[in-house]
Amino acid sequence: MALEQTHDDLSVFPTDLAAADPGELRRIFRTGNYTGTTAGMATDRTQGNLVILPKDLALDFARFCQRNPKPCPLVGVSDTGNPDLWMLGEDIDIRTDIPAYKLYRHGQLMDTPSDVRDFWNEDSVAFVIGCSFSFEQALMDAGIGLRHIERGTVVPMYKTSIACTPSGPFKGGMVVSMRPMTHEQAIRAVEVTSRFDHTHGVPVHVGDPSIIGISDIDTPDWGDPTDFKPGEIPVFWACGVTPQNVIQEAEVPLVITHAPGRMLITDLPTWKK
Amino acid sequence: MALEQTHDDLSVFPTDLAAADPGELRRIFRTGNYTGTTAGMATDRTQGNLVILPKDLALDFARFCQRNPKPCPLVGVSDTGNPDLWMLGEDIDIRTDIPAYKLYRHGQLMDTPSDVRDFWNEDSVAFVIGCSFSFEQALMDAGIGLRHIERGTVVPMYKTSIACTPSGPFKGGMVVSMRPMTHEQAIRAVEVTSRFDHTHGVPVHVGDPSIIGISDIDTPDWGDPTDFKPGEIPVFWACGVTPQNVIQEAEVPLVITHAPGRMLITDLPTWKK
Numbered sequence: 150m151a152l153e154q155t156h157d158d159l160s161v162f163p164t165d166l167a168a169a170d171p172g173e174l175r176r177i178f179r180t181g182n183y184t185g186t187t188a189g190m191a192t193d194r195t196q197g198n199l200v201i202l203p204k205d206l207a208l209d210f211a212r213f214c215q216r217n218p219k220p221c222p223l224v225g226v227s228d229t230g231n232p233d234l235w236m237l238g239e240d241i242d243i244r245t246d247i248p249a250y251k252l253y254r255h256g257q258l259m260d261t262p263s264d265v266r267d268f269w270n271e272d273s274v275a276f277v278i279g280c281s282f283s284f285e286q287a288l289m290d291a292g293i294g295l296r297h298i299e300r301g302t303v304v305p306m307y308k309t310s311i312a313c314t315p316s317g318p319f320k321g322g323m324v325v326s327m328r329p330m331t332h333e334q335a336i337r338a339v340e341v342t343s344r345f346d347h348t349h350g351v352p353v354h355v356g357d358p359s360i361i362g363i364s365d366i367d368t369p370d371w372g373d374p375t376d377f378k379p380g381e382i383p384v385f386w387a388c389g390v391t392p393q394n395v396i397q398e399a400e401v402p403l404v405i406t407h408a409p410g411r412m413l414i415t416d417l418p419t420w421k422k
Numbered sequence: 423m424a425l426e427q428t429h430d431d432l433s434v435f436p437t438d439l440a441a442a443d444p445g446e447l448r449r450i451f452r453t454g455n456y457t458g459t460t461a462g463m464a465t466d467r468t469q470g471n472l473v474i475l476p477k478d479l480a481l482d483f484a485r486f487c488q489r490n491p492k493p494c495p496l497v498g499v500s501d502t503g504n505p506d507l508w509m510l511g512e513d514i515d516i517r518t519d520i521p522a523y524k525l526y527r528h529g530q531l532m533d534t535p536s537d538v539r540d541f542w543n544e545d546s547v548a549f550v551i552g553c554s555f556s557f558e559q560a561l562m563d564a565g566i567g568l569r570h571i572e573r574g575t576v577v578p579m580y581k582t583s584i585a586c587t588p589s590g591p592f593k594g595g596m597v598v599s600m601r602p603m604t605h606e607q608a609i610r611a612v613e614v615t616s617r618f619d620h621t622h623g624v625p626v627h628v629g630d631p632s633i634i635g636i637s638d639i640d641t642p643d644w645g646d647p648t649d650f651k652p653g654e655i656p657v658f659w660a661c662g663v664t665p666q667n668v669i670q671e672a673e674v675p676l677v678i679t680h681a682p683g684r685m686l687i688t689d690l691p692t693w694k695k
């Protein structure tokens with residue numbers, strides 16, 4: 150989602166969003182006055198997906214992430230009950246420092262609040278999982294244009310037949326995102342993303358979508374369809390929507406996630422492993 | 423420790439230990455008749471350090487590993503109470519398939535048994551952490567001779583002033599291993615080990631030992647001292663002894679580890695990330 154579409158007050162932001170201080174951005178989000186995307190902000194810092202679970206599910210979910218590092222690369226895990234994510238930056242309150250959250254009860258979306266202070270308790274554990282913003286910036290820096298960014302659309306995402314390695318109640322198919330590229334760009338993209346293990350790493354598949362159980366490339370399960378230019382093939386990456394999908398299907402009593410496109414901006418540089 | 427030093431019956435082993443089937447090796451260890459090192463065995467498979475903890479400490483330890491991936495690269499975590507490490511290979515019983523174990527109560531070594539069936543229960547969680555055998559093989563394959571292997575000694579290891587990121591009761595200084603190299607070899611070693619994140623990855627330091635709090639390079643805290651040839655500098659890697667050291671200092675009521683040099687041989691190829 151483009152920043153313009155959010156109807157938020159943008160005058161509070163520093164002029165150069167891409168080079169903005171991550172702490173300054175989080176303090177703006179903390180006020181609750183901005184609920185839009187974090188795409189394009191502090192592009193030299195790692196951004197992350199959020200999952201908050203009660204502690205009796207936390208070990209199973211930590212194991213799920215360890216067993217499925219491509220869709221679920223763990224960037225950080227809070228101490229139990231402590232909303233201060235001290236290991237990811239200075240003065241991060243995970244209950245307030247993301248522009249918008251989603252609240253699910255037994256797999257059903259209940260609310261999209263701008264803070265979750267009322268739902269955090271001494272049993273809460275926050276998981277921060279790498280997102281594709283960092284590797285997309287690296288791909289563009291390497292001269293590979295990204296269709297969905299050029300078009301201002303949301304990257305197409307698909308359910309696949311690639312089974313995640315299960316852990317306790319968490320199991321299911323991997324979700325992938327897709328970017329059209331020439332064969333030459335696809336090779337360069339593998340090379341570039343091989344340095345970004347913490348943000349999904351190298352592609353999980355290149356070429357024929359049916360091999361990973363995608364029957365219609367023009368009908369993504371999330372995001373917008375995309376067009377292919379002559380000579381382009383689809384390149385598929387493991388996607389951070391996977392854990393949200395898996396958690397929803399596990400029908401956890403209460404789970405909090407970030408709202409799509411509204412990420413935690415950490416202090417960690419994007420290259421940090 | 424060299425294989426010859428263990429006084430075990432070696433006639434049961436396949437002739438080519440380096441190319442041996444990992445399942446066949448585990449079945450030999452399972453009999454309890456061999457309690458020696460796994461160095462040099464199944465060199466194309468990932469070997470791992472073992473830590474078994476009760477489940478109420480498992481989340482804190484999983485977080486410790488996630489926060490300290492260089493000394494504690496998690497290769498796999500068992501389901502709670504299930505000794506079958508199905509995610510690391512076929513028919514692995516973690517209670518019996520390592521040649522020798524160590525049992526600590528409140529930080530004190532109590533026993534060095536060849537199986538731990540009597541101590542595994544429904545609350546047990548097994549953590550397998552990458553070890554240096556894999557990257558040492560890759561270094562040798564790249565033409566970098568390793569002094570301790572040439573000499574038949576144990577690699578020197580040192581406590582350092584590099585603080586691990588704490589998690590619950592687990593905290594303390596990082597332990598490093600050291601290998602003497604020329605400057606040219608040190609650069610090549612960084613390049614080679616950058617592909618081995620699951621076995622400690624790139625060095626944590628090169629050169630002056632005092633910078634990381636090592637006062638006397640000739641007096642390691644574990645292993646044997648080593649000599650330097652003219653033009654060689656010390657190259658330091660995060661070491662799998664770190665978690666054992668940290669756990670001992672946390673004075674956990676009961677913890678089981680592998681005995682030094684007696685690793686779990688998994689089915690995973692060494693290059694698998």
